[in-house]
Amino acid sequence: AKMLLVGATLAAALTGTRATCSAGSLRGARVLVTGASTGIGEQLAYCYARLGAQVVITARRENVLQQVARRCAQLGAQKALYVTGDMATTSDPSRVVKFAVDELGGLDYLVLNHIGRYSFSPWSGDVHHVRGLMEVNFLSYVQLASAALPSLEKSKGSIVVVSSLLGEFPTPFTAPYTATKFAVNGFFCTLQHELAMRSSDVSLTISILGLVDTESAMEKVRVVPYPAGEAALHVVRAGSLRQKESFYPWYTHLVCLVRDWCPFFRDVIIQKVATQDTP
Template sequence: MGRFRKITGAIVLVCAIYIAYIMRDTFDPESIRGKKVIVTGASTGIGEQIAYHYARLGAKILITARRENLLKEVSKKCIELGAQEAHYLPMDMAKVNDTGRLIVEAEKKLGGLDYLVLNHALYYWELWDGNIEKLQNIMNVNFMSFVSLASKALPMLTKTNGSIVVVSSAAGYIGIPSMISYSTSKFAIHGFFFGLSQELAMKNINVSVTLCVLGSINTDHARIGLQKFINAQGWMHEEDLPSAEETAMRIIKASAARARKLNFPYEQTRLLQLLSIFFPELVDKLVSIQVDVNVL
């Protein structure tokens, strides 16, 4: 029994040291100054805050989303916050064949690219009803446009030893009732970009891929979901969630460190990942009881 306790204690200690090591802050703000950055989905929420943080750090920024009026305001604020340049290009990511315009614009306006931050997303809060068109639309926005943009940006990123930053979700670890189309797109993202990272390394191409797996964040979109999905059960509240501002900075720091993956909040997303691997039946039960079908 004593030997077992020693072994268990040693494992716990090693795990604690590892977590402390990977979570240490080595970020140098000056490393971002003058960098050329694309941020998608930047009109609101986490994407907007990512743009503002890059602006404060003195980057050159090109932002995109669907709503031009909001992009214009975000771009203006980026200049006020200290961005060396701030440009915007309205785009609908459902039009996958049109995504190349963003990369062309980056080459034209920024003269190159250091960071491609893929943050845009589409989802529906509804039970699966067999609507293939909606599923295709989500896959176009949440997956195919990510692949298209990353592929088209690779030549520029290769020249700068740049980074692809992929904002994803813990929904890519488990299938979530009422969001299975969204979960499907996130599973696809994880598979593609983990594989792409390995292929780039095999080819000795020094472009990093950072997959940012987010849990529940305090944004307008998340609050809508919480009202339908979590708060209906009363076990998590908005004030318990990290802000979009904090999340955005975590994403920037992880990408600057060229990290393979960011789990944030760490305890929530990492625990969910481990449970889904070792106790999938338990995860199924925990997730299913949180959905109030009557509000969907």
């Protein structure tokens, strides 16, 4: 019954209508979304806003965050606040979580979504770039989760991690990004086990996404993408249903299931496709 209720409420979010107040809905939920100035994070913020949540969004660019927060308020967010933060610095993740917890009086959802810039090209040997991307895409996720866990334990809340098929299935020309997503998946899968073993009430969802039509992704490849709004809705649904793992679009699950069946042909195909898709 809860699944149907959440499904109906989320359908309302997709069609842009205001969700009704109901148990199982996200109305009033206290949500922190990272990387919410553009792309999937921006769409996540709008989904939560349409469902009447209280939203804190974060990224680096204040002027863009201001506009997204204003739109969240128009869409029906009970609260729409922003806080700037650079996830490449070690002090900002805990400062951002503290802001959200203080302003919202606690936290129900921590949605980890931001990523630093990277290019779609063969690895150039730039170790500095890999280290920097690890800081933004991985270590800041660990810091944010660690800072938020005490509040999430109190609220029986959720961590939602936006990850990538590339964190399960390596392809050429994305080595630094792929490394960070493998680290994210490895860390948070392990944390899932530990939360379960100590019967924690905190749920942890890892959403594995394939190519989505955000501006930054479209600069890199020519494969036909899936819409960011739909991807965001998928992530919100998986988090609210407290699923351990979710896949969007459908083919990402299939790829994960069959990836080791025939490694020789798999690698031949990947290398051929990657060569054709390089801009």
